[in-house]
Amino acid sequence: MGSIVELTYYPVKGCAGVPVGETLVTPAGLAHDRSFMVVSEEGVHRTQRRDPRLAVIRPGIGADGGRLTLRAPGHGSVDVEVDTVGARRPVDLFGVAYQGIDQGPAAADWLSGVLGAPSRLVRVPPEHERVTDGRTPGTCGYADSGALHVVSRSTLDLLHRKLAERGARPLPMDRFRPNIVVDGWDEPHTEDRAHRMTVGGTELAYAKLALRCAVTMVDQEVGAGAGPEPLRTLAGYRRAAGGGIAFGTKFSILRTGRVSVGDTVDVSLWGESEL
Missing domain, CATH: 2.40.33.20 (PK beta-barrel domain-like)
Known part of the structure; x- marks a missing residue:
């Protein structure tokens, strides 16, 4: 057993x-699992395959999912008030088109600094119906x-x-x-x-x-x-x-x-x- x-x-x-x-x-x-994704400015997902420094970014999220904190050595942290109602934007995950809600410029600037490449943070929209x-x-x-x-x-x-x-x-x-x-x-x-x-x-x-x-x-x-x-x-x-x-x-x-x-x-x- x-x-x-x-x-x-x-x-x-x-x-x-x-x-x-x-x-x-x-x-x-599991609650909140892979609810967010880092993407390029074009909306293509970032992965440790190409961006291994993703691994050092340590997220923390409130029980209700309303606030996300990201931390990384040498870069401090950024707090994100999670947006679940904003405009949708197209994102690409392994060549498949989905939608994401952009989480704003503060998260984008912080992630771009950690990864050394222009990046955005998106959240799964409530209507996400992936099979x-x-x-x-x-x-x-x-x-x-x-x-x-x-x-x-x-x-x-x-x-x-x-x-x-x-x-x-x-x-x-x-x-x-x-x-x-x-x-x-x-x-x-x-x-x-x-x-x-x-x-x-x-x-x-x-x-x-x-x-x-x-x-x-x-x-x-x-x-x-x-x-x-x-x-x-x-x-x-x-x-x-x-x-x-x-x-x-x-x-x-x-x-x-x-x-x-x-x-x-x-x-x-x-x-x-x-x-």
Whole structure:
């Protein structure tokens, strides 16, 4: 029987996460997760793939979502009164067109200084109706795909053993930016086979494997590339049948509710891994 040992949401896509002891799970995932996104002046999303310094920006958001604070070493902070009613502007996320509400010049100037490139901050509009793909369709804010990203500790432990065989150092879980970390599943990648589960007051359903990219090679503490691991090692044993390197699983939300660190993860439907 597994249980939650870490809960983390990421208010601003690509920026640092916020660990919590408990939180609400909405249809789009943990409350406030990827509600904001940094974009270029043309509206194209910024990602750690190209802008690794996003990782050093540490957001904080009030429980009601009305105020966002951004901090970064050497740049102080900026407070944002969150705008949910302003004019919409087009934004581009992996070539797909969405809408965003611009959060004003103060946030834009501060982000431009941290990242060294003209940037704007946008928020998901209330009418955002994104549909995500996978075995169980769902919705999310500006996440890459899927409402919840789940990884087990045993999955990371196996990677550490594989890295040690290469003489490489272990890596922290934050390289993979999960929302939920589960302990108590002895077999690595059990999350691949957990196709329906209840956690706290919620019910989750398997959507798809989480395919990994160059973000996993960014040191989240300093906001700089530190490759080639873990992708080099993962490529030796976690290549997905449809292409890409899989590590962790994406879930859609069947029933909203609250979850807490310590909650039991009760799997009601097991399936085969799609790896």
